Amino acid sequence: MAAHNPTSAVRVRFAPSPTGELHVGNIRTALFDWAYARHTGGTFIFRIEDTDTERVTPEYIQAALNTLTWLGLDWDEGPEVGGPNGPYLQSERLHIYAEWAAKFLSQGDAYHCYCSAEELEKVREDQRKANVAPGYNGHCRELSSDQVAAYLAQGRKPVVRMRMPDGSTTFTDLIRGEVTFEHKFVPDFVLVRADGSPLYTLAVAVDDILMKVTHVLRGEDLLSSTPRQLRVYDAMGVNPNDYPLFAHLPFVMGQDNAKLSKRNGETSIAWYRDAGFLPEAICNYLALLGWSPGDDRENVTMKELTELFTVERVHSSPAKFDIKKLEAINGDKIRALPLEEFFTWAMPFLTRAGTIQGSDTEIALVKAALPIIQERIVTLGEIPGLLNFLFVKDFAIAEDSREKILDEQSKQVLTVSVQRLSGLGEWKHEAIEAVLRTALIEELGLKPRFAFSALRIAVTGSHISPPLFESMELLGAEKSLERIRAAM
């Protein structure tokens, strides 16, 4: 439409309707909103669209706040932090919408519609049969006062419906270019329900104007509702030069090529958090869905994202969510973690799994053990499984590994190992390795792979474990020897 005033500071909003846990698609939108605000030095507004009182719950609203906070997507205006354009919950702004609806009515931009749900459904059905574009037929556009009186006498309660003028709406989408909708395909739409509550179409437009939003970055599903939104701006008397700019983001799809939803794979961000994915990995991966830095780099920090992110580099085609790549990025991020941070992330997983209780000795052991598993995990959720052998009270060898050390040669390995290790002065992994290599590899001529495998199973209980000698050092001489003897 018109060029936007370049001197005004960027204001973008993320405005979810919390009818469930925030999911991957929502968060990708939030991330782009946030990144764009930070990139431009603008303002990031967080608004809750809870006009659908049937489906939105306080729990979901709180969960949405928690999720954004956990991801590090901090907002400048919104719930908890407030701001000059609040309140930021639409349920607290009902009087504002009512005022505007009344104004539209008095201006003739909107009118009362008395059609019942059944009547409307009948019209739509007929339209479908006749192969005509379905939509409101304008029945109540020009009612006489007698007709109105008759409807009211029947006890009908009207909705407020916006009048869509003849013609068309053209606007420039920052991602898709110029888009035009003929108004004959954009029927008159409802602004206010019969019970007086506002609909999304009214609330979203009023709030974006009142909150001085300059850029609307949102899902592609809202593309076709944009003409209605512009119609409300017009009725509000807003100068087209002051309309926000729109950018409709491509979808994030599930494996079956349908828009990602609750029924289509793990979508809730809470699930990924509990599985041990880092916020930065989730954001990094999501940023790559529909956007790229332009060069071959893919591992970006949050800071780099805010520096590099532009709407121009967002492309228009949908992307399929691939957990494999998320895992790869998560593994990279975990490996890059300084020990202290890795420890901080790891602790909740260990305590929640019951691997440790949290004593000082346990914590010291965890800190010593983390370096040897840091490069072998993809999610934090794998930590308890790998370190369990260090803390477990009633140690036992896993069923599938037990049978691998029942042969005579394995027994020989264990016997010799106990003999040599018992006299070891310094229980350090270098010394342990040296003694065992001499005894088992050089003197007995065994294959390292075979000899150490038997010991690994005896000591850690599994044929898959962190490096053997480091594991033995951490476990301590007493327990290590005890377990090897028990395995014999």
Add this chain to the structure above:
RNA sequence: GGCCCCGUCGUCUAGCGGCCUAGGACUCUGGCUUCUCAAGUCAGCUACGAGGGUUCGAAUCCCUUCGGGGCUACCA
């Protein structure tokens, strides 16, 4: 059905008329390394949906077609 959006390796993408016998990453396959698993490293597989134009030249521009998706609510 109508309207709108979209279409490069299996997946995410680079590409914006010649640098493309199409590059990177993930996945997968094989090798190296190796005390297992990882990590690291090397190599390989595989793509411009199709058909017409425009042009000296097209993944890049235009048209058609096919395919996918969204919307079509007193949901958002």
